[in-house]
Amino acid sequence: MKKIAIIGLGIIGGSICAALTKAGYAVDGADIDETVVGYALGKGYIRGKAEDISVYDVVFVAAPPRATINILDSYSFKNGAIVCDICGVKQEMERVVYSRARNYRYVGLHPMAGKETSGIASASADLFAMANLVIVLAEHTDEEALNEVKSYAKAMRFGKIVECSAEEHDKKIALTSQLAHVVSNAYVKSPQVADCDGFTGGSFQDMTRIAGVDEDMWTELYFHNRAYLLTELDGLITNLEKYKSALINEDENAFKDALKEGRLIREKIKFKKK
Amino acid sequence: MKKIAIIGLGIIGGSICAALTKAGYAVDGADIDETVVGYALGKGYIRGKAEDISVYDVVFVAAPPRATINILDSYSFKNGAIVCDICGVKQEMERVVYSRARNYRYVGLHPMAGKETSGIASASADLFAMANLVIVLAEHTDEEALNEVKSYAKAMRFGKIVECSAEEHDKKIALTSQLAHVVSNAYVKSPQVADCDGFTGGSFQDMTRIAGVDEDMWTELYFHNRAYLLTELDGLITNLEKYKSALINEDENAFKDALKEGRLIREKIKFKKK
Numbered sequence: 001m002k003k004i005a006i007i008g009l010g011i012i013g014g015s016i017c018a019a020l021t022k023a024g025y026a027v028d029g030a031d032i033d034e035t036v037v038g039y040a041l042g043k044g045y046i047r048g049k050a051e052d053i054s055v056y057d058v059v060f061v062a063a064p065p066r067a068t069i070n071i072l073d074s075y076s077f078k079n080g081a082i083v084c085d086i087c088g089v090k091q092e093m094e095r096v097v098y099s100r101a102r103n104y105r106y107v108g109l110h111p112m113a114g115k116e117t118s119g120i121a122s123a124s125a126d127l128f129a130m131a132n133l134v135i136v137l138a139e140h141t142d143e144e145a146l147n148e149v150k151s152y153a154k155a156m157r158f159g160k161i162v163e164c165s166a167e168e169h170d171k172k173i174a175l176t177s178q179l180a181h182v183v184s185n186a187y188v189k190s191p192q193v194a195d196c197d198g199f200t201g202g203s204f205q206d207m208t209r210i211a212g213v214d215e216d217m218w219t220e221l222y223f224h225n226r227a228y229l230l231t232e233l234d235g236l237i238t239n240l241e242k243y244k245s246a247l248i249n250e251d252e253n254a255f256k257d258a259l260k261e262g263r264l265i266r267e268k269i270k271f272k273k274k
Numbered sequence: 275m276k277k278i279a280i281i282g283l284g285i286i287g288g289s290i291c292a293a294l295t296k297a298g299y300a301v302d303g304a305d306i307d308e309t310v311v312g313y314a315l316g317k318g319y320i321r322g323k324a325e326d327i328s329v330y331d332v333v334f335v336a337a338p339p340r341a342t343i344n345i346l347d348s349y350s351f352k353n354g355a356i357v358c359d360i361c362g363v364k365q366e367m368e369r370v371v372y373s374r375a376r377n378y379r380y381v382g383l384h385p386m387a388g389k390e391t392s393g394i395a396s397a398s399a400d401l402f403a404m405a406n407l408v409i410v411l412a413e414h415t416d417e418e419a420l421n422e423v424k425s426y427a428k429a430m431r432f433g434k435i436v437e438c439s440a441e442e443h444d445k446k447i448a449l450t451s452q453l454a455h456v457v458s459n460a461y462v463k464s465p466q467v468a469d470c471d472g473f474t475g476g477s478f479q480d481m482t483r484i485a486g487v488d489e490d491m492w493t494e495l496y497f498h499n500r501a502y503l504l505t506e507l508d509g510l511i512t513n514l515e516k517y518k519s520a521l522i523n524e525d526e527n528a529f530k531d532a533l534k535e536g537r538l539i540r541e542k543i544k545f546k547k548k
Contacts, residue, residue: 114477
């Protein structure tokens, strides 16, 4: 049986442990915080503590970007081991991994799942059920490793699995994840926010759910993907300026046209209920 | 038993019918579309069709802003009838209602509930369960009428009920509802949106859920609340520009500070799960 380790037991790493364990795999876990390892053991998410990473056949690195880069670049892995990361930016990861010959086989993953809370207490075996998974491929990607990773993804009950280049991933994620967190974080800065209790419905709750981002981790992610995020942010501001101009000019038709444009686009997006 | 009518059987009007009927009240309904009335009858949401509005003790007007204004201003109501609207803007409604002496008692309502879909097919007896309800009061508001309306609100299973002036309502709603719909509508305009299937998670889904607004109704709402919406939209753009500047200037600390500011505010907002 393959020996599997997860490094970093936050919401994602903890959920990988829980989901694989539930699917019948024996997994070990490591974290810089020993209490987190103890929690994972207590919950039955892991079989044991992963000490020497070089004995594992499969390693999932579920740490923030800089820590992930450090691990991918400097840890000793078993010859031929499959090593996956789950970082939200991929071009930078590939740059590091493929900067020199490696004795391991890298497969980049980005589970499109999460919550507005973090840490192992938010982890669950069901976090990935029906969620999208992006697998990032390069010319260096080992076919056999890829297929094995897909079997783990299925065991974790991911829904749709898409494969793409790191560049495509980073470009799309700038819109689908990164910009959303920026907007939510900005949205709550209205001076009115403190006095809105009782005046909110689902739209406000959706808009502000993910505002409380960990600024250290997200700043890392954003600056590894600066150009693409800037393009999306600039595009959104440009679009918002159009509604603003219509309001200033008291131009109801221009406003209506702007709304209609968005509605027609929205009607074409597949909307998946989770 | 009080005779109750609902004019306008969309998602909100239809849900008022369904909720009050479920609570044991006998309600009649009217709509410009006869098939909608037939649907409501078939579903058991209403007892009968409301023909002559002047026979009803209580009337809920659940129509778009301009239609609501027309109804409040020109329909014949029973002397002393309680008449409520559910419009998303209230200063304009009060201006119309209180422009001259009325033989009815007006109480403005704004149920903070809805869906990304509209029409009676989206209505349900449970739409308001645990939702916030804003009741708008003026010096003219009749105390007895207010208390009776609150009893209906409880029958409809609203959660928190807040009372405020039309001005306060319009100002807060500009942030909690109106701006959210603008942002969502703008968000989907990224050229990348069409190719994002498989790359989305909950944050993208939340951000784009309400993008498909009915541009006619929402433009009416927005332009009845132009100044407050403009303030909120301008404030959001100003805040978004800060992240943009930090990206352009490659200033990670400024970006981190901007995120931290939002996180600290977010942590103070009561977050109600629906």
